[in-house]
Amino acid sequence: MSALPRETGYDDEYHYDSYVKFLMFGDDQSPMPEEIKIFNKVGLAYGTLTDCAYILNEETGIEFLITTTILVNNNEIFNDGVYEYDSLGIPFLAQLGREIYDWHVKYASTN
Numbered sequence: 837m838s839a840l841p842r843e844t845g846y847d848d849e850y851h852y853d854s855y856v857k858f859l860m861f862g863d864d865q866s867p868m869p870e871e872i873k874i875f876n877k878v879g880l881a882y883g884t885l886t887d888c889a890y891i892l893n894e895e896t897g898i899e900f901l902i903t904t905t906i907l908v909n910n911n912e913i914f915n916d917g918v919y920e921y922d923s924l925g926i927p928f929l930a931q932l933g934r935e936i937y938d939w940h941v942k943y944a945s946t947n
Contacts, residue, residue, distance in 0.1 A: 875889065882909070
């Protein structure tokens with residue numbers, strides 16, 4: 837569940853590291869840091885984005901489990917194919933993951 841597309845033979849030009857890693861890196865197509873592993877399952881349908889992830893930094897030992905679901909369907913019409921996945925949902929989930937990770941970094945440094 838932590839395998840990146842490039843590790844399984846997919847073309848990394850289209851299937852970049854964060855292709856289905858919404859939390860922390862979903863809004864960034866750069867290669868993910870080697871020390872961070874994300875074991876996750878995502879869902880994307882009818883304006884709903886879901887990511888259930890165990891995030892681990894193998895170098896620092898920071899780890900946490902998070903499950904998120906967000907609805908990005910501004911026009912409130914389901915099954916019309918008009919959803920704000922890329923403009924609203926994925927950037928929100930990426931920033932949420934970074935904020936929670938940063939909180940763990942800060943908390944770990946005080947203990």
